[in-house]
Amino acid sequence: MPGPKTIRALERGLQVLDALRANPISPLQDLHRATRIPKPTLLRILHTLDRAGLVSRRLADGHYRLRTSTDVVRKRDRHERVVEAAAPVLIRLCQKVKWPSDLMVPAGVHMEKRETSRPHSPFVLPQEDTGQVGRRVGWLLTGVGRAYLAWCPEKERREILERLRKYDRPENRLAYESKRLEGILAETRRRGYATRDDAGLIYGGRPYDDGLAAIAVALSDGTRVHGSINILWIKTAFTVEQFAAKHLTDLQDAAREIVSGLRRGRD
DSSP states (O other): OOOOOOOHHHHHHHHHHHHHHHSSEEOHHHHHHHHOOOHHHHHHHHHHHHHTTSEEEOTTTOOEEEOTTSHHHHHHOTTHHHHHHHHHHHHHHHHHHOSOOEEEEEETTEEEEEEEOGGGOSSOOSSGGGGOTTOEEOSSSSHHHHHHHHHSOHHHHHHHHHHHHTSOOGGGGGGGOHHHHHHHHHHHHHHTOEEOOTTOSSTTSOOOOOSEEEEEEEEEOSSOEEEEEEEEEETTTOOHHHHHHHHHHHHHHHHHHHHHHHHHHHO
16 A cells, blocks of 8 residues: 655755755755756745745855754854844845945954855945955954954953964064054944054055955944944045944944844844
8 A cells, every 4th residue: 555645845845955954055056956956946945945944045145055043054153143143134234325244253363254245235346256255354454353353352352362473474463562453442442333454454564455445343242242244335435434424323233133133043
């Protein structure tokens, strides 16, 4: 006697989840190759899984990823929770201010870009390759790095600076200038946002100018910092002071919303 019939749509949905467990961040083409499900059907399955809270889509490149409710992601990368909380907020922020934002998280002697709304901005920024997720930037010359250092616990800040002093690189030389660095971080806390180094992105060496300016704030919950977000613009369009007067409140509100989302995720 034959057994009960299976539900084909459910089988296909589980097949997609299995493919994402094997490669937790995947473009549509890779999922199509792995599952052999026709792309129109695959898109409907992914939309259904998104609605069910099991899958989300990365802003930067449209790749699909498992949400942090799945064990494989929770064990793989603690920063994915931050990415998940930040993505919808960064979209709304970009829709409001038009200029794009990046989400950066700690990655040892660097910070690493984990999400960006650049593809969703009406403005085409120079050096578009720098918008790539996974790109690493320094701590001491960038707004995102300085924002994190300004608001993270003192013990963590000391540990980061100790690591940077082990690498004799131009971008790390400010780690040896304790008084100057503390003055920069104190000024950052006073005005409520961080900016890039005025002399360029390489301290003590040949400056690199990508044509952009940025303001950045930390994702702080009062006891720890989960990362930093910024807003970038073409620097000839506004001074830092003009842009901050116009959009700092929007950026700070976005940071608070992301942190609130992280708190709700722990409840």
